[in-house]
Every structure is written in structure tokens, then in C-alpha cells.
Amino acid sequence: MSALNLYDTKTRSIAPFKSLKPKQVGIYLCGATVQAPPHIGHIRSGVNFDILRRWLIATGYEVTFVRNVTDIDDKILHKAVHEEIPWWAVAMKYERAFTDAYNALNVLPPTYEPRATGHITQMINLMQILIDNGSAYAPGNGDVYLEVRKLKEYLTLSNQKLDDLQTAEDADLTYKKDPRDFALWKAAKAGDPSWPTPWGDGRPGWHLECSAMAHAYLGEAFDIHGGGLDLIFPHHENEIAQSQAAGYKFANTWMHNAWVTTSGEKMSKSLGNSLQVQEILKKVRGIELRWYLGSAHYRSMLEFSFDALAESATAFRRVEAFLARAKSVLGAEPQPVIAAEFAAAMNDDLAVPQALAFIAESMRIGNTSADDKKVIAKTAGEVRGALSILGCDPFDPVFAASKSNDAAMDGLIKLALEQREAARLRKDFAAADAIRDQIASLGVIVEDTPNGPRWSY
Ligand SMILES: [Zn+2]
Numbered sequence: 001m002s003a004l005n006l007y008d009t010k011t012r013s014i015a016p017f018k019s020l021k022p023k024q025v026g027i028y029l030c031g032a033t034v035q036a037p038p039h040i041g042h043i044r045s046g047v048n049f050d051i052l053r054r055w056l057i058a059t060g061y062e063v064t065f066v067r068n069v070t071d072i073d074d075k076i077l078h079k080a081v082h083e084e085i086p087w088w089a090v091a092m093k094y095e096r097a098f099t100d101a102y103n104a105l106n107v108l109p110p111t112y113e114p115r116a117t118g119h120i121t122q123m124i125n126l127m128q129i130l131i132d133n134g135s136a137y138a139p140g141n142g143d144v145y146l147e148v149r150k151l152k153e154y155l156t157l158s159n160q161k162l163d164d165l166q167t168a169e170d171a172d173l174t175y176k177k178d179p180r181d182f183a184l185w186k187a188a189k190a191g192d193p194s195w196p197t198p199w200g201d202g203r204p205g206w207h208l209e210c211s212a213m214a215h216a217y218l219g220e221a222f223d224i225h226g227g228g229l230d231l232i233f234p235h236h237e238n239e240i241a242q243s244q245a246a247g248y249k250f251a252n253t254w255m256h257n258a259w260v261t262t263s264g265e266k267m268s269k270s271l272g273n274s275l276q277v278q279e280i281l282k283k284v285r286g287i288e289l290r291w292y293l294g295s296a297h298y299r300s301m302l303e304f305s306f307d308a309l310a311e312s313a314t315a316f317r318r319v320e321a322f323l324a325r326a327k328s329v330l331g332a333e334p335q336p337v338i339a340a341e342f343a344a345a346m347n348d349d350l351a352v353p354q355a356l357a358f359i360a361e362s363m364r365i366g367n368t369s370a371d372d373k374k375v376i377a378k379t380a381g382e383v384r385g386a387l388s389i390l391g392c393d394p395f396d397p398v399f400a401a402s403k404s405n406d407a408a409m410d411g412l413i414k415l416a417l418e419q420r421e422a423a424r425l426r427k428d429f430a431a432a433d434a435i436r437d438q439i440a441s442l443g444v445i446v447e448d449t450p451n452g453p454r455w456s457y
Contacts, residue, residue, distance in 0.1 A: 002343065002344050002347045002348075003016055003017070003347060004016070004017040004055075004056075004059065004346075004347045005017065005347060005348060005349055006224075006253060006255065006349055006350075007255065007299060007349045008253045008254055008255070009157060009232060009254040009255065009256050010156065010157050010253075010254045012159075014348075014349050017253065019061065019223050020221060020222065020223055020252060023060055023061055023062060024061060024062045024063075024064070025056050025061045025062070025063045025064070025223045025224065026063075026064045026066070026217075026218040026219070026222035026223050026224070027049070027052070027053065027063060027064070027065050027066065027222075027223065027224045027225075027226060028066045028067075028068075028210070028213075028214040028217075028218055028222060028224070028225050028226070028251065029045070029046075029049050029065070029066070029067045029110075029225075029226040029227060030067075030068065030210060030226070030227035030228075030231055030235065030236075031067040031068045031069050031070065031098075031113070032069065032070065032094075032095075032098050033070040033073045033075060033076070033206075034069055034070065034071055034076070034090075034091045034092075034093075034094035034095040034097075034098060035073060035075040035076045035078075035079050035090065035091075035094060036075075036079070036094060037094060037097045037101075037276045037277070037278060038094075038097060038098050038101045038276065038277050039267065039275045039276050039277065040260050040267075040275050040276075040277060040280060040289070040293060040304065041228075041259060041260040041266070041267045041275070042098070042101075042277075043101050043102070043105060043107075043277050043293065044257060044259075044260050044293045044302065045226070045227065045228050045257050046067075046101075046102055046105070046107045047105060047107060047290055047293045047294050047391070048257040048293075048294070048298040048350075049065075049067075049226050049255075049257070050106075050107045050108055050391055051294055051298075051350060051352065051389065051390060051391065052224075052226075052255070052298075052350060053065055053108060054108070054388070054389045054390075054391060055346050055350065055389055058338060058388075058389055059343075063111070064111045064112070064217070064218065065108070065110045065111045065112075066110060066111065066112045066113075066114065066213065066214065066217045066218060067110040067113055068113070068114050068115070068116065068209065068210060068213050069091075069095050069098075069113060069114070069115045069116065070116050070206060070209060071088070071091035071092075071095065071115045071116055071117050072087070072091070072116055072117050072193065072203055072204065073206065076090050076091055077192060077193075087193060088117075088193075091115075095115075097278070100278075101277040101278070103398075104277070104281055104286035104289075105277075105286050105289060105290040105293070105391070106286065106287065106290055106391045106392070106396065106398050106399070107391070108391075111217075112217045114213045114216070114217065116204055116209040116213070119209065119212050119213050119216060120195045120204065122212040122213070122215065122216045123184075123185070123204050123208050123209065123212040124197050124198070125212075126184075126208065126211060126212050126215070126242065126246055127144050127184050127185060127197070127199075127208070128198070129246045129247070130146065130184070130242065130245055130246055131144070131199075133245070133246075133247075134147075134150070135147060135150055135151070135245035135246070136184060136245070137177065138199035138200075139175040139176075140175075140199075140200075141174075141175050141187050141200070142185075142186075142187025142188060142199065142200030142201060142202045143175055143183055143185060143186060143187045143199075143202070144183065144184045144185035144197075144199055144202075145175070145176055145177070145181040145182065145183055145184065146181060146182055146184055146238070146241060146242055146245065147177060147178070147181055148162065148178065148180050148181055148182070148241065149162070149177075149178055149180075149181075150245075151241050151244075151245060153240075153244065154237065154240075154241050155233070155237055156240075157232055157233070157236055157237050157240060157254060158232045158233040158236075158237055160233065162180065165180050167179035167180055182205070182207065182234065182238055183205040184204075184205050184207070184208045184242065185197065185199065185202050185203070185204060185205055185208065186202050186203055186204075186205055187200055187201070187202045188200070188201040188202045188203065206235065207234070207235055207238035207239055207242060208242060210235070210239050211239045211242045211243045211246075211250075214239070214243070214250070214251075215243065215248060220247075220248040220249055220250075221248065221249035221250065221251075221252065222250070222251060222252070223251070223252050223253060224251065224252070224253045224254075224255055225239075225250070225251035225253070225254050225255070226254075226255045226256065226257070227256060227257075228256065228257055228258075228259065229256045229257065229258055229259060230259070230266070231256070232254075232256060236254065255298075256299070257298045257299070258296075258298065258299050258300055258301045258302070259301055259302070260275075260293075260301075260302045260304050261301045261302065261303050261304065262275075262303070262304050262305075264301075264303065267304070275304065277289070280309070283306070283309070283310075284309060284310075284313045285313075285399075286399070287316070287392050287394065287399050288309075288312070288313040288316050288317075289309075290390075290391055290392055291312060291313070291315075291316040291390070291392045292308075292309050292312040292313065292316075294352060294390050294391065294392070295312060295352060295353070295356060296352070296353070297349075297350070297351060297352060297353055298350055298352070299349075314443060316392070317443035318363070318443075319359065319363065319383065319387070319392075319394075320394045321443070321445050322363045322366060322367065322380065322383065323380055323383060323384060323387075323394055323395070324394075324445070325445070325447075326366065326376050326377075326379075326380030327380075327395075328447065328454070329371050329373060329376050330373060330376060330377055330380070333384075333395050334376070334377060334380035334381045334383075334384050335377070335381050335384075336381055336384040336385035336387075336388050336393070337378075337381040337382055337384075337385045338385045338386075338389070339358065339362070339382040339385065339386070341358045342355050342358050342359075342382065342385065342386045342389075345357075345358060346389065352390070355386055355389075355390070358382075358386065359382075359383050359386050359387075362379040362380075362382045362383050362386075363379065363383060365379050366379030366380055366383070409444075409455075410455075413439065413444060413446070413455045416435055416438075416439055417435075417439075417446065419435055420432045420435040420436060423435065439455075
């Protein structure tokens with residue numbers, strides 16, 4: 001089997017992936033700031049990195065997957081005022097909404113899911129190291145800043161030069177030595193939550209949280225740090241700056257997923273509500289939304305439209321129907337296998353579009369094989385194996401919730417079939433055919449068996 005190659009944002013090239021420890025991988029993925037329900041842009045990152053994780057597991061790695069929750073932030077505080085509930089209630093409410101969305105899309109739960117507010121001690125320790133070694137300073141007002149001038153390497157991930165960095169015209173230099181210095185810690189404001197530190201009461205800066213939590217769970221050096229493209233600067237640059245100034249090697253490989261776009265732009269706020277995961281799940285099943293979000297290469301923008309989503313869902317139902325037919329021909333669920341062609345695609349920087357082409361080809365062979373059990377077992381096994389890595393295996397019990405809908409579907413389809421049978425008996429073949437066509441247009445396949453008709457997607 002070919003070896004895994006991944007694109008590293010830092011080197012801007014694809015290189016063979018080599019884990020720091022044999023057969024073990026540590027991944028840190030920047031999680032949500034829990035201040036609103038998740039939209040599909042948020043959840044795409046979860047799906048993309050879940051595919052990476054599943055592929056690493058399938059190829060024999062033990063994966064430690066850390067995805068944090070940013071549960072203190074300006075936006076959360078604003079929301080608390082707006083919703084007239086405590087800030088922590090806002091955070092918990094939307095953390096739950098994210099968890100529900102991840103679950104609905106079959107994203108494996110992280111090994112660790114640390115909340116920022118649970119790691120203040122680790123953040124204070126990190127700031128202490130940075131102040132002691134002269135990388136950071138506390139000007140006395142409760143803020144703590146990192147002195148970016150002193151860094152040997154800064155902005156190498158985003159390929160910028162410090163002197164080219166735009167600074168705000170009105171940058172307040174009362175406390176900062178340089179307008180580009182960024183806050184590790186923010187002094188308490190009246191009425192806002194705060195935690196005591198040796199430098200005054202305050203709350204964590206966003207960047208510091210991730211450095212402290214990555215260090216706490218993955219150590220001074222780990223394999224992969226991930227996030228959306230928009231996090232490269234300033235968030236990831238600042239994570240690197242703090243961590244390396246503290247003497248940590250930090251992440252070996254940097255991976256960034258592209259956005260979900262609408263009209264070529266990063267998802268617009270105006271479409272915001274309709275693109276919330278919970279709203280879209282009223283139109284398609286979780287497994288279909290996952291298939292759609294995972295179908296593009298993770299580094300390619302995914303231009304969203306409801307038409308494209310519907311088309312993708314229809315395509316997925318054809319894959320499901322193929323596996324359902326295989327199950328009925330074989331008399332058992334096809335056994336998943338990882339085909340060499342699929343592995344080659346995944347090893348090529350997770351080339352899902354090529355993997356989908358392979359799935360389509362396996363289905364074509366399976367579908368043209370009549371009921372040759374050997375061919376069906378092989379092709380359906382390959383398709384199921386591929387689907388399990390993409391997190392879209394229809395036999396996965398996690399999608400059982402959609403099966404409870406099947407009971408209702410069962411009743412409705414039986415009713416339609418009785419109508420078709422009645423039409424046939426009175427020799428109204430036009431009506432019988434129309435009913436059959438309408439059932440087919442829903443993506444449902446009906447087979448006549450000795451025990452009566454049986455249906456599948
Ligand atoms: Zn982060």
C-alpha cells in the first residue's frame with residue numbers, strides 16, 4: 001500500500017507523512033467558539049478532519065484527537081447580554097448544539113474536548129514561562145502581551161513579513177510596546193467574568209488557549225494542527241509564536257480546510273440561518289449532508305447551493321441502493337474492504353474526489369454483473385469500505401435514527417404498493433406505472449420477493 005502524503009501549509013508542499021512516534025498520531029483541531037448554532041461552514045472542518053482521522057485509524061495509527069471548545073470570548077459575552085442569560089449558559093447551550101451537529105454527521109467524538117475556562121492554570125503557567133524568558137511582558141494594567149519583535153521566526157506560516165503587517169492607525173500604545181504585539185491575556189472589565197493571575201484579574205486571549213490546551217494534551221511536540229483557512233493568520237501564527245517562544249516544538253504539520261462559499265464568497269451572514277446545520281437537516285439526512293460536505297477535496301472551496309446539495313443527496317441514495325441490493329443478493333451485509341485504488345487516492349493528500357470516482361466505477365461493475373455473487377461481494381465490499389472511511393456507511397448503527405423514519409416509510413410504501421396492485425388488477429397499467437415511477441423518483445427501489453415487495457433507498 002502506498003504511503004500517506006499530506007499537504008503542509010507551512011512548507012506549501014505535499015510530503016510523506018511521518019509520525020513523531022511510530023504508529024501514533026496527535027492531532028489538534030481548533031474547535032468552535034460556542035456563541036451561535038453551527039452552520040455548514042463550521043461543520044465542514046469537523047467532517048474533513050474526521051475523514052483524516054478515520055483514514056489514519058484504518059491504516060494502523062492510534063490517534064489522539066483534541067478539539068477544543070472556546071467557551072469565553074467577546075461574542076459569547078455579547079450574546080449573554082442579548083439573550084439575558086449568563087455567559088456560561090450561552091457557551092453550554094451552543095456547545096450542545098455543536099455536539100448534536102457533530103453527532104448527526106457521524107463525526108467521531110474527540111479523544112479530548114477541553115474547554116478554555118477549564119485550563120486557566122495551564123495558561124498562567126505558559127505566560128509565566130514567556131515572561132520569565134523575556135518573550136512577554138505585563139505592563140501593569142492586567143494585560144499580558146507577547147513581544148513579536150523578539151521572535152526569530154514569526155509569520156512563516158502565512159508567509160508575511162513583520163514590517164509589512166498593517167497596524168491600526170489608532171493603535172493604543174499606552175501599554176503595548178509595539179502595535180503588533182498581541183494579547184495573551186486581557187485585563188478584566190467591570191461586569192465581565194475574570195480569573196486571578198499574578199499580573200491581575202482578566203480572561204484568556206483566544207490564541208493562548210489553544211497553545212496551552214495543545215501542550216496539555218499532546219505535549220511539547222505533536223503531529224498535526226488543523227483548522228479552517230481563515231485561522232492561519234493571526235490565530236495559528238500567534239499559537240506558533242507563543243509556543244515556540246516557550247521552547248516547544250509545537251505542530252509538525254499544518255493542515256487547513258477551505259471554506260464553504262456562497263456566490264464565491266465565504267458564507268455570508270445573510271444566508272446564515274438557512275445554512276445552519278439543524279435547518280439543513282430538515283431537508284436532507286445527516287448521512288447525506290456529510291456525503292456532500294466530504295465530497296470536495298478539503299483544500300478546495302465548496303460552493304454551496306441547495307440544488308447541489310439535493311443532487312449530491314440523490315447520488316448518495318444511489319450508492320445506498322447499490323449496497324442494499326448487494327445485501328439482498330448476498331443475504332448479508334457486504335464485508336467492507338479497503339481497495340488499493342481507494343487507498344492510493346486517500347494517501348494522495350486525502351483525494352476524496354478520486355476516491356468517489358473509484359466508488360462510482362465499483363458500482364458500475366457491480367451493477368452490470370447481474371447477480372454474480374462474487375462480483376457483488378467484491379464491489380459492494382469495496383464501496384462499503386470506502387464509505388466507512390468517509391463516515392457514510394449506511395449500515396453504521398449511528399445512522400439508526402434515520403431508520404426510525406423507515407418505519408413510517410415502510411407503511412407509506414406498502415400503501416402505495418397496494419394501490420399499484422389494485423391498479424394492475426383492474427388493468428389500469430398507466431396508473432400502476434405512474435405509482436412505480438413516483439416511488440422510483442423518491443430514490444426508493446422496490447423488489448418483488450416471495451414474501452411480498454421489499455424496498456430500499
Ligand atoms: Zn485554536
